[in-house]
Amino acid sequence: NAGVTQTPKFRILKIGQSMTLQCTQDMNHNYMYWYRQDPGMGLKLIYYSVGAGITDKGEVPNGYNVSRSTTEDFPLRLELAAPSQTSVYFCASSSRGGSSNQPQHFGDGTRLSIL
Amino acid sequence: RKEVEQDPGPFNVPEGATVAFNCTYSNSASQSFFWYRQDCRKEPKLLMSVYSSGNEDGRFTAQLNRASQYISLLIRDSKLSDSATYLCVVNRGSSNTGKLIFGQGTTLQVKP
Numbered sequence: 001n002a003g004v005t006q007t008p009k010f011r012i013l014k015i016g017q018s019m020t021l022q023c024t025q026d027m028n029h030n031y032m033y034w035y036r037q038d039p040g041m042g043l044k045l046i047y048y049s050v051g052a053g054i055t056d057k058g059e060v061p062n063g064y065n066v067s068r069s070t071t072e073d074f075p076l077r078l079e080l081a082a083p084s085q086t087s088v089y090f091c092a093s094s095s096r097g098g099s100s101n102q103p104q105h106f107g108d109g110t111r112l113s114i115l
Numbered sequence: 116r117k118e119v120e121q122d123p124g125p126f127n128v129p130e131g132a133t134v135a136f137n138c139t140y141s142n143s144a145s146q147s148f149f150w151y152r153q154d155c156r157k158e159p160k161l162l163m164s165v166y167s168s169g170n171e172d173g174r175f176t177a178q179l180n181r182a183s184q185y186i187s188l189l190i191r192d193s194k195l196s197d198s199a200t201y202l203c204v205v206n207r208g209s210s211n212t213g214k215l216i217f218g219q220g221t222t223l224q225v226k227p
Contacts, residue, residue: 031213042202042219043159050212058214090158094213103149103204104215106158 002026006091006107013081013114021076021110023091031094032074033058033104034066036087043090049074081114088112116141118216121203125222132193136221138186138203147206148179150188152199153220159202162188193225 007022025032030051035043035058045058049068063085065077074093078085088111092104121138128134140148148165163170165177165186176189186203203218 033214043217045214048212048214056212088156096213102147102213103161103164104213106160109158111156 004091004093004105004107006089006110008110009108010111011113013078013112015081015083015114017081018077018079019081021078021089021091021112023074023076023107024072025074025091025093025105026072027093027095027105028071029093029105030071030096031104032068033092033094034064034074034076035090035092036060036085037090037109038087046076046089078112083114086112086114117218118142118207119203119205119218121201121218122221124220125224127224127226128193129226130193130195132225133189133191134193134223135190136188136201136203136223138188138218140184140186140203140205140216142205142207143181143184145184145205145207147215148177148186149204149215150175150177150186151202151204151217153202154199159217162201190223193223195225195227198223198225 004025033048034046044060047066049055091107094102094104150162151159152162153159165179169178174191178187200220200222202220
């Protein structure tokens with residue numbers, strides 16, 4: 001069972017370039033999330049999805065887009081990379097848990113530098 | 116006020132010590148509570164869920180005080196391998212999105 005898989009693990013982009021961070025999970029989880037974590041800081045939610053075809057903004061969505069065409073995949077797109085988007089990006093997923101939240105399971109992260 | 120606040124840290128303790136981390140949360144409607152562990156430059160990993168009656172997993176004990184909106188994590192007999200950042204995690208009060216709020220974390224360094 002692979003869990004949550006993110007690709008690539010590392011990437012360097014030039015300002016203005018675009019790229020897609022891939023995330024896939026094989027746990028049949030409905031909920032998926034994208035976070036960024038800057039050095040020495042906590043996790044900030046970028047976008048999330050409660051199921052295929054449904055996405056919503058988190059705390060810091062500007063400069064990013066997402067799609068959720070399947071239960072398994074939740075790619076994050078940067079359209080015009082800016083230095084402020086240099087960060088570590090984590091994808092996570094969780095199952096629907098009735099009256100309480102289930103814990104989230106994280107991918108290994110993508111380390112992105114914009115130069 | 117932050118939605119989830121943790122002790123600032125870092126905590127530097129000798130091997131074998133007992134150390135306690137505290138966390139407060141602001142949303143009284145929160146229902147789900149977790150402690151995660153994050154090693155340097157790695158992804159957060161679930162350490163344990165926190166239940167109303169308190170729960171223990173080996174050397175780790177978690178407590179919840181709903182009246183004070185306070186969560187704690189106690190680590191007994193600290194090991195070098197316990198060195199990491201510990202994240203207090205709370206849901207926002209609604210379970211229909213699964214969204215969790217992560218504290219900034221408390222760093223623990225266990226010294227030989």
